[in-house]
Amino acid sequence: MKKISYRLVYNRKNCLNANGKALIQIEAYLDRQKAYFSTHIYVRPEEWDARKGQIVSHPQEEYLNRMLDEFLLRLQYIELKGWKEGKEVSLSMLKEDAPMEEKKDFFVFGRTYVEHSRRKDSTKNNLSTTLSLLSEFSPKLNVSDVDYPLILRFERFLQVRHLQTNTIAKHMRHLRTFCNEAIRQGLLSSDSSPFVRYQIKTTESKHAFLLPEELQKLENLSETAISSSLRHTLDAFLFCCYTGVRYSDFIKLRKESVVYPDGTHAWLTFKSQKTGVDIRIPLYLLFQGKALKLLKRYPDKEDFFCLKPNPTINKELVRLGRLAGIEKHFSFHSARHTNATLLIYSGAKLTTVQKLLGHRSIKTTQVYGEVFSQTLVNDLKKCKF
Structure with a gap:
């Protein structure tokens, strides 16, 4: 049985963008041919360890490395699924199915939005933290899955984690940001937005300080x-x-x-x-x-x-x-x-x-x-x- 080999490749075009970052891609190799798939993750050269093939010295390195692993697993899943269905394993099979898979995935959508957003780095880090918590709550999630019952369960998940009311409100505002962007991109209808019914709860903020x-x-x-x-x-x-x-x-x-x-x-x-x-x-x-x-x-x-x-x-x-x-x-x-x-x-x-x-x-x-x-x-x- 043919087997596709995969590896992570950083800055393949040897060119940094305006922010001094370059793209991480997945290289698929089969029969002396290669195909490349974008992870939509951009990092600075000093944030990439080529020997280990992972992100280092980045505020969100744990989350981003986990997402890289998920990308690899998704391609391997497409390959395994095709083999079980009796299809000939090929790089073109990955190209046909991967875009469809990416379009549905909430985390791919969310991470792509964060990377290409013009927001400040601190805001991007906060949005990524919310994606990380959402991933812990529901590792596999499509954009269409984000409905009113789901955000109620996510709210309860954050409460069980003993997060404060205003911290939960912050993550809910971030989730609302992603939903609003999904609506603008036509991935979610405005009528089906869960935040039409959900009200974000806050309390008067008390600043914790040391005596x-x-x-x-x-x-x-x-x-x-x-x-x-x-x-x-x-x-x-x-x-x-x-x-x-x-x-x-x-x-x-x-x-x-x-x-x-x-x-x-x-x-x-x-x-x-x-x-x-x-x-x-x-x-x-x-x-x-x-x-x-x-x-x-x-x-x-x-x-x-x-x-x-x-x-x-x-x-x-x-x-x-x-x-x-x-x-x-x-x-x-x-x-x-x-x-x-x-x-x-x-x-x-x-x-x-x-x-x-x-x-x-x-x-x-x-x-x-x-x-x-x-x-x-x-x-x-x-x-x-």
């Missing part, structure tokens, strides 16, 4: 014996507590992001992935320069700024919280809330904190002045009645 004594517990934990992987996660989290940097910005930092304008004092400079605002943070002035001390632990700054996917990091933070004896649930984004809250508590003006965080509106920054009751006490103590 000074809780931050101290993590700092003390930093001096104890923990694995190098956990230490990296802890150091990155503490760095963001001292600087207010988002996860999406942290993983984009490079050694060139740390500059010395006067030759002595270190500043962190970067453009926010979310807002596009240029941010400059005087590292030597914030929290007694603790962020700088952390940086000195990592001679290769690129290693420090390279983190695992956000969901993995958050799981490790749960472990670190337990080791430090902190009962409060917090995530990597809590570092940003901690930074803002403690700066205001220490007497920094709202406009200063707004500039450091890169907020476009002062209203966004004002939230942090309301969550810590001790801030109110400190302000009243300064008043003369």
Whole structure:
């Protein structure tokens, strides 16, 4: 029996697109002939390991590698199905059936939309995270399968995962984005959209932040014996507590992001992935320069700024919280809330904190002045009645 061999090929045309990325394809080989199938996945050269044939150093590497495996399995399934039906195994058989298979598949459709969207990288990562969760919930899904009963089951799946109401709402908004795009592409009718009947539920947002004594517990934990992987996660989290940097910005930092304008004092400079605002943070002035001390632990700054996917990091933070004896649930984004809250508590003006965080509106920054009751006490103590 003839057997088609498959392998993943990166940047076959040796040409990067405008974003500095190239396509990953599947090469099918049979009888000295080859055929190529697009995976619709584009990555940068440094994000592809040719020896292992997989994506590396990418925020969504686990999810994308799983999708590459699914692509390979889909082609192998078409080959096996044709063999069982008595068809002659050939590359043309794959070409005939693969496009039809791709057109129906929700994840191929969703990933293609994300890759070619003009949205910001942070938004693309969030959309991909929703696709990853949906894939865990239902590994095989066609666009036409996404109906009202399915999103109710998906909502319940997220609740069982103990996701908060607003986090679930975020994933539902992402799913609605995919459904709206499917309608625009004619893959789904507007009448059959599940979001005609489904209402996204939200609650008033409460920002999780660490109190000074809780931050101290993590700092003390930093001096104890923990694995190098956990230490990296802890150091990155503490760095963001001292600087207010988002996860999406942290993983984009490079050694060139740390500059010395006067030759002595270190500043962190970067453009926010979310807002596009240029941010400059005087590292030597914030929290007694603790962020700088952390940086000195990592001679290769690129290693420090390279983190695992956000969901993995958050799981490790749960472990670190337990080791430090902190009962409060917090995530990597809590570092940003901690930074803002403690700066205001220490007497920094709202406009200063707004500039450091890169907020476009002062209203966004004002939230942090309301969550810590001790801030109110400190302000009243300064008043003369």
